[in-house]
Amino acid sequence: MGDFMEKLLEVNNLSISFTQYVQGLNRHESKVISDLTIDIGEGEIVAILGSSGSGKSLLAHSILGILPYNSNVTGEIKYEGQVLDQKLKEDLRGDEICLIPQSVNFLDPLMKVSEQAIGECKNEKEHDEKKLRQREIFSKYGLDESVDDMYPFELSGGMARKVLLSTALVGDPKLLIADEPTPGLDSQSVKETIEDIKNLRENGKGVLLITHEIDVALRTADRIAIFYSGYVIEINTVENFKNADNVLHPYSKALINSLPKNGFNLTEGVQPLEDLPGCPYYENCPIRLDKCEKTKPNLIEHEGVMIRCFNFEGANNGA
Amino acid sequence: MIKINNKKLAKFLGLKAIRLLILLIVIAAISFIMIQLSPIDPVKAYLGQRIVSQEQLAIMGNYWGTNLSLGERVMGWLSTLASGSMGFSLIYRVPVTEVIVQKFTSSLTLMVVSWIISGVVGFGLGVIAGAKEGSWIDKAIKTYCYILQSTPTFWIGLVLLMVFSVYLGWFPIGLSVPIGQLSDSVTFWQWLYRLILPAITLSIVGIASLTMYTRDKLISVKKSDYFLFAQARGESFWGIIKNHGIRNILLPAITIQFLSFNELFGGTILVEQVFAYPGIGQATVAAGLRSDVPLLLGIVIVSTIFVFVGNLIADMIYEYVDPRLRSDEDE
């Protein structure tokens, strides 16, 4: 398990909530991410799999230090063993940690895409070097030179996705955060994107893949963390995810059992929106215990798998 | 950077010219009708206290068409206009065209100076306030704009006049050349001297709206995903403001500034009245109050063209500079 190696990224007990003024100026505090623990090693791809709109993007924003001012964050993020405070985040983002954003809205509408891929440069020389690199990467994705001078609104969905991917690759990051990199791509492009992310792994880079497409997670990741109602409920290897018997959490089992042969988007399912006192999966759980209603299980290690379920807490103690 | 398709531009300008022509005809007709409906008797207004013969009265009546129907009078007025004549000013006793050219040139300096000052200062303050949203400097700029937007132009002029002319005595109070007399015997320094207070007043007013607009635009850019992404890529704050912020707000801001010709002209009328600045504004008020109908109608037409030019430039900026609209129409 490479325990002796320093993890590239470690997130411990991260919680993110917001104070909002809603209609009529009422104050409202809402929790989006609760007690999230996850780690990524060098040359490893870890997927966070959760339904769309569940706020998992905020994990990425939190790592990059770009959360809005009204957010409250607790917990700890470490990068190569160092606590990642705001200062360090600002130093690392764009260089060692790069984001592959969600949509074309993340590009400046009035800037040519090649310039955006190149980004802010200190001088002409840096610009020229990055320009070559940008061209190289664009060609790799089949974006010819005419694309360089295009504005984001001129890109087709697939082209936009490739441009977004390129923006992260022009630098030489150690850790990539891919925030929903695949929706809107045709199956060939999805395959290419997956290949590319896997290639990054071969180069020793760590990738945090945030997605709601279980198919993409299975084809890309080494480990998958299931994000349910703001909580990570299980982190298991992709091998184990290929068989429902090998995953531990009842939700994970349900997920795999319901998986059709080709492609399944983790978009539906009623997940509680408010933070319940007990286990977030209590309502739907087939193996729930009495204490699950009132007390919340912690994320614990059970035979090398991270699991948030009381059924395994006992087993662990027994063993 | 800006590719201009000549054929498209010609078509665009051609359409605009037709539009202006229609606009002028309609506005000339409407304002003529409004004056006709008003209690002003153009013949009486024209003659004032002078005693004229019956014959002259008939000529006057013919000229103003008091014996014709409204429709005929409108057509008559329009055909006079089409022949290039705007008539004879009653107050200044010279052709309207001559009065307008002289007065408008004088006002144009005032307007251009304050337009540039308010544009540069307004945009700068807006960027600072928007970038530093929530800070004391933002609050100070916002308060300044807030108060100025609620202040009538002429009152700002009055206050400046009270402070700088009456209290401090830096500027004389009555700067004017008497109404009805064309002033052309002023030296450059005298002219500059009398330009200062009116120009400051006029630009103070213009700054407020542009600053607030720029500030709001920049704040919405700051909330955009691309701003977030630029941050995530480690670009520096002021670098993002410069590269993405100003890039995205400069065009709308310039456009807004060109669209402000209307307020600029209105402001000039008020400011000239307060400072007795001998320009088109004073001429307008005099024409309105003393029923100088030909001059008033002439000014309406000229000011319409002035505002139209501002709007036209604003349109062209959008059509030809913003890439999103630019290529939308490429066939």
Add this chain to the structure above:
Amino acid sequence: MNKTPWYNKGLFSSLNLRQKTLLTIALTALVLLVIFISGTMINVNLPTDFATRMKPPSFEHLFGTDWMGRDMFLRTIKGLSLSIVIGIGASVISSIIATILAFVASMNKYLDSFVSWLIDLFASIPHILLIMMISIALGKGAFGVIIAVAFSHWVNLTRVLRAEVLQINTSEFVALSGKFGKSKLWIAKEHILPLVLSQIFVGTLLVFPHAIMHESSVTFLGFGLSPHEPAIGIILAESMSYLAMGAWWLAFFPGIALLIVVLLFDIIGDNLKRLFDPSQANN
């Protein structure tokens, strides 16, 4: 993707900011009401007393007295109350015009070009000139001023609403509704009106400051109202003749008072805007 307003799901109330906003609106409205009512109770023909003419501000005469010995405070309040009436009348009429035109424009391409043309037409004449012309045409009196101001102030709100409606019209959900065979009227009613309603309301309030300022401007120039009427513009125009004598209070206080009234309306508009659009309060 992240569009579901998850923060809207529960309304835990800590009414702090909400209460403050409502309180501000209530207090501001109260002040304006008091000014308005006291204004209507003041006799137009204020007592003249040549013994106390041109007196600077004192406890007896807060805003001083004018050349006829009239109390400037009372004249100012009277003028403000007239301004409020004209301002409200003009902004309501102009918003009605704006709303109707914005929706007319959304119906089809030809009507849209017609409305754009109307906007061009009215935006092409400087407001003050237009107001001057209309009030010359309608003769002197408050009615003429209200109509004149209303007809020169619908342009901006119409532009905003038209653009807004246009944008909503090109949005995905409207396109989808169109594909589902919903009529334009249905879309206008179900999708567009609710989205622009608060804008219309706030727009009306935001027209007010402009209306009141144009009213005072045009009366300052000597148009619209006859010189014996107690409008702020007329009071200020009158003060011009006495400025050189140092009678600063004649121009200063009425102007400041007008500024305060305009600001109060602005405050109401802004606070209401925040109530409707909470995203602004989160900053």
